[in-house]
Amino acid sequence: xxxxxxxxxxxxxxxxxxxxxxxxxxxxxxxxxxxxxxxxxxxxxxxxxxxxxxxxxxxxxxxxxxxxxxxxxxxxxxxxxxxxxxxxxxxxxxxxxxxxxxxxxxxxxxxxxxxxxxxxxxxxxxxxxxxxxxxxxxxxxxxxxxxxxxxxxxxxxxxxxxxxxxxxxxxxxxxxxxxxxxxxxxxxxxxxxxxxxxxxxxxxxxxxxxxxxxxxxxxxxxxxxxxxxxxxxxxxxxxxxxxxxxxxxxxxxxxxxxxxxxxxxxxxxxxxxxxxxxxxxxxxxxxxxxxxxxxxxxxxxxxxxxxxxxxxxxxxxxxxxxxxxxxxxxxxxxxxxxxxxxxxxxxxxxxxxxxxxxxxxxxx
Amino acid sequence: xxxxxxxxxxxxxxxxxxxxxxxxxxxxxxxxxxxxxxxxxxxxxxxxxxxxxxxxxxxxxxxxxxxxxxxxxxxxxxxxxxxxxxxxxxxxxxxxxxxxx
Amino acid sequence: xxxxxxxxxxxxxxxxxxxxxxxxxxxxxxxxxxxxxxxxxxxxxxxxxxxxxxxxxxxxxxxxxxxxxxxxxxxxxxxxxxxxxxxxxxxxxxxxxxxxxxxxxxxxxxxxxxxxxxxxxxxxxxxxxxxxxxxxxxxxxxxxxxxxxxxxxxxxxxxxxxxxxxxxxxxxxxxxxxxxxxxxxxxxxxxxxxxxxxxxxxxxxxxxxxxxxxxxxxxxxxxxxxxxxxxxxxxxxxxxxxxxxxxxxxxxxxxxxxxxxxxxxxxxxxxxxxxxxxxxxxxxxxxxxxxxxxxxxxxxxxxxxxxxxxxxxxxxxxxxxxxxxxxxxxxxxxxxxxxxxxxxxxxxxxxxxxxxxxxxxxxxxxxxxxxxxx
Numbered sequence: 001x002x003x004x005x006x007x008x009x010x011x012x013x014x015x016x017x018x019x020x021x022x023x024x025x026x027x028x029x030x031x032x033x034x035x036x037x038x039x040x041x042x043x044x045x046x047x048x049x050x051x052x053x054x055x056x057x058x059x060x061x062x063x064x065x066x067x068x069x070x071x072x073x074x075x076x077x078x079x080x081x082x083x084x085x086x087x088x089x090x091x092x093x094x095x096x097x098x099x100x101x102x103x104x105x106x107x108x109x110x111x112x113x114x115x116x117x118x119x120x121x122x123x124x125x126x127x128x129x130x131x132x133x134x135x136x137x138x139x140x141x142x143x144x145x146x147x148x149x150x151x152x153x154x155x156x157x158x159x160x161x162x163x164x165x166x167x168x169x170x171x172x173x174x175x176x177x178x179x180x181x182x183x184x185x186x187x188x189x190x191x192x193x194x195x196x197x198x199x200x201x202x203x204x205x206x207x208x209x210x211x212x213x214x215x216x217x218x219x220x221x222x223x224x225x226x227x228x229x230x231x232x233x234x235x236x237x238x239x240x241x242x243x244x245x246x247x248x249x250x251x252x253x254x255x256x257x258x259x260x261x262x263x264x265x266x267x268x269x270x271x272x273x274x275x276x277x278x279x280x281x282x283x284x285x286x287x288x289x290x291x292x293x294x295x296x297x298x299x300x301x302x303x304x305x306x307x308x309x310x311x312x313x314x315x316x317x318x319x320x321x322x323x324x325x326x327x328x329x330x331x332x333x334x335x336x337x338x339x340x341x342x343x344x345x346x347x348x349x350x351x352x353x354x355x356x357x358x359x360x361x362x363x364x
Numbered sequence: 365x366x367x368x369x370x371x372x373x374x375x376x377x378x379x380x381x382x383x384x385x386x387x388x389x390x391x392x393x394x395x396x397x398x399x400x401x402x403x404x405x406x407x408x409x410x411x412x413x414x415x416x417x418x419x420x421x422x423x424x425x426x427x428x429x430x431x432x433x434x435x436x437x438x439x440x441x442x443x444x445x446x447x448x449x450x451x452x453x454x455x456x457x458x459x460x461x462x463x464x465x
Numbered sequence: 466x467x468x469x470x471x472x473x474x475x476x477x478x479x480x481x482x483x484x485x486x487x488x489x490x491x492x493x494x495x496x497x498x499x500x501x502x503x504x505x506x507x508x509x510x511x512x513x514x515x516x517x518x519x520x521x522x523x524x525x526x527x528x529x530x531x532x533x534x535x536x537x538x539x540x541x542x543x544x545x546x547x548x549x550x551x552x553x554x555x556x557x558x559x560x561x562x563x564x565x566x567x568x569x570x571x572x573x574x575x576x577x578x579x580x581x582x583x584x585x586x587x588x589x590x591x592x593x594x595x596x597x598x599x600x601x602x603x604x605x606x607x608x609x610x611x612x613x614x615x616x617x618x619x620x621x622x623x624x625x626x627x628x629x630x631x632x633x634x635x636x637x638x639x640x641x642x643x644x645x646x647x648x649x650x651x652x653x654x655x656x657x658x659x660x661x662x663x664x665x666x667x668x669x670x671x672x673x674x675x676x677x678x679x680x681x682x683x684x685x686x687x688x689x690x691x692x693x694x695x696x697x698x699x700x701x702x703x704x705x706x707x708x709x710x711x712x713x714x715x716x717x718x719x720x721x722x723x724x725x726x727x728x729x730x731x732x733x734x735x736x737x738x739x740x741x742x743x744x745x746x747x748x749x750x751x752x753x754x755x756x757x758x759x760x761x762x763x764x765x766x767x768x769x770x771x772x773x774x775x776x777x778x779x780x781x782x783x784x785x786x787x788x789x790x791x792x793x794x795x796x797x798x799x800x801x802x803x804x805x806x807x808x809x810x811x812x813x814x815x816x817x818x819x820x821x822x823x824x825x826x827x828x829x830x831x832x833x834x835x836x837x838x839x
Contacts, residue, residue, distance in 0.1 A: 280391030348510015370468035415582030416611040419662040426714040433477040
């Protein structure tokens with residue numbers, strides 16, 4: 001709590017932010033500057049939201065911390081979401097920042113069960129970036145929007161000085177209508193639910209990493225970037241009362257499952273061998289010392305399905321092109337609330353923790 | 365301490381007077397320096413650590429190791445310790461062969 | 466043969482476990498030296514599957530954990546200098562120095578880059594002739610030959626803007642120091658497989674004899690580790706103390722002669738402080754005089770480093786196998802991977818981090834509650 005006799009200077013500025021007044025003894029006090037890990041989708045990111053942003057401007061909708069906000073406006077149920085795309089390199093096997101900018105936000109809306117309708121698109125360009133490159137990204141973005149059946153209705157462009165951007169940053173926000181009877185949010189996960197993933201995991205992260213400086217390796221992995229609202233509709237058609245949908249992007253499957261477990265106060269038990277990981281992804285991860293559970297996905301979803309509906313939902317997913325590799329990977333339990341536990345191939349168990357921050361290759 | 369992964373040599377070339385190879389780690393292809401295992405041939409496997417091949421992986425030895433695991437229990441009763449039979453005190457011997465690699 | 470899946474086969478693992486259970490008649494304490502082995506054990510839950518009589522003590526085989534605090538602080542100082550591109554393996558990025566880590570240096574404007582191989586750092590030096598590129602050369606005998614070759618090439622190709630900050634450590638001397646410690650409970654060693662791929666097994670018979678401990682050269686996949694345990698237990702039950710190679714597909718008794726020749730040229734033996742343990746004589750390598758020009762310690766004279774370790778950190782005891790991570794009062798509370806007090810909590814190689822990362826819900830070190838986010 002704030003100490004009026006403190007000798008530490010308080011930050012000045014319009015918010016009058018008092019560092020001494022954190023609502024919990026968060027370790028952020030010893031991190032006076034933002035580090036890369038704060039964008040990693042794990043513990044550090046969550047801290048930034050919970051201790052800096054939410055207290056400053058959060059309301060009830062933000063507090064739900066779902067992929068998209070579920071809002072009621074004039075009697076209409078809307079999903080509303082925003083995401084920023086800062087991926088480097090801009091172009092990678094299977095896609096580009098343009099594809100991500102559309103599909104990422106479309107998917108956030110889809111995870112609420114919404115039919116995505118309109119997007120906004122803000123570009124932040126670094127001075128000196130080639131106009132041709134901007135054109136290619138814009139074309140990719142347009143193509144992705146058409147493929148997803150959404151319209152980019154409004155946008156903005158800014159330019160920052162050379163040296164202050166990775167070439168191109170994009171922010172998109174999207175809205176869509178949530179059909180009646182659909183109530184998808186992390187808090188609804190319940191013991192007995194079956195956990196289903198829509199296909200191979202770890203694909204996007206490895207595809208991107210495979211062309212990054214210093215980590216180049218030739219691998220036939222194409223990003224799985226894709227819009228998932230069609231798959232979601234197919235699932236809702238057979239089981240309107242699905243409990244939770246989440247697309248495991250930053251932080252991978254591990255982050256998504258931990259967040260859901262924490263939000264609902266349930267435990268999750270996974271069978272490690274059931275989690276589908278393509279061989280090349282497994283090998284690339286082994287090579288770098290990474291765990292596929294923490295690697296980003298851009299065209300996959302994880303679902304918490306009431307047990308009675310599991311078979312029907314699985315069948316519906318497998319019948320859809322984007323769910324052909326769907327698999328049951330675990331279940332929701334009452335035990336160890338908030339924790340995700342995996343049964344290893346050899347019969348042991350291990351806790352699958354929330355990832356810390358940036359995913360780093362290791363030699364050890 | 366030693367995250368070293370097995371990889372298969374696909375292609376060998378000289379670069380700046382250094383013996384380098386394209387090595388396949390089950391779909392992941394990476395450049396690897398072969399200076400420490402100069403007689404490694406295309407098609408062979410090596411243990412690779414931070415971009416360097418450190419030792420050839422002996423396929424015959426690997427197979428035999430797996431066979432020994434599978435026979436554990438059965439061989440032990442009949443013939444005594446199968447591993448001790450297969451290994452000398454330094455830990456390196458061939459079944460029925462005198463050649464030391 | 467792919468050399469990975471085959472050595473994770475659950476059926477064969479079951480047979481090895483049966484073999485171990487059949488052989489063991491009394492409690493034994495084994496130490497696996499290498500952090501990679503610790504990682505594999507915890508990740509696959511092997512210590513949960515072994516009979517209760519077998520205790521696995523996790524050794525100091527994590528170069529990240531044992532790199533001296535002073536060296537880390539020097540690295541941080543150099544990385545902070547303008548004009549320097551500081552390259553490191555990913556493992557080192559979050560190792561805490563006295564008051565910060567490389568991640569923090571990066572956030573403050575230092576050019577810190579993660580590389581997979583030291584050769585990537587050398588390539589960076591060629592691509593950036595107007596910058597000073599420094600590579601953080603840590604590791605055991607496995608990583609020493611790659612680092613040596615890189616320095617050798619830098620000199621041979623005349624890449625003058627490249628230097629290496631070297632802090633290598635050697636395993637046999639560490640084993641000796643552990644055995645000489647009066648509180649040491651280790652009765653057998655699982656030696657580090659890839660270290661032996663390089664160095665061979667020649668340094669071990671003398672240790673096995675002098676301290677009467679079985680030393681079994683062991684690999685990293687679950688079957689390899691179970692095999693190492695099995696061979697060690699058989700020796701212990703029979704009162705033997707030999708050196709055995711349980712990883713023959715990757716280890717020959719003579720090791721790798723080319724790599725050893727390069728090590729003799731590029732490095733020289735030196736006394737080395739091990740973080741949390743103390744100075745172990747002859748346990749380190751630094752660049753030899755011939756390669757002084759490529760030595761970052763000489764190129765960047767770093768003065769006035771005052772190193773301070775947090776008082777609560779008991780990494781040293783963990784590294785010596787005297788304390789299990791979950792028995793440390795700071796474990797999971799003051800000290801977490803998010804906020805590590807000591808190096809053993811930083812990389813997933815370190816015992817504390819391995820226990821935390823892969824912590825289980827029953828068995829040794831069980832936790833019952835989820836760690837609250839934030």
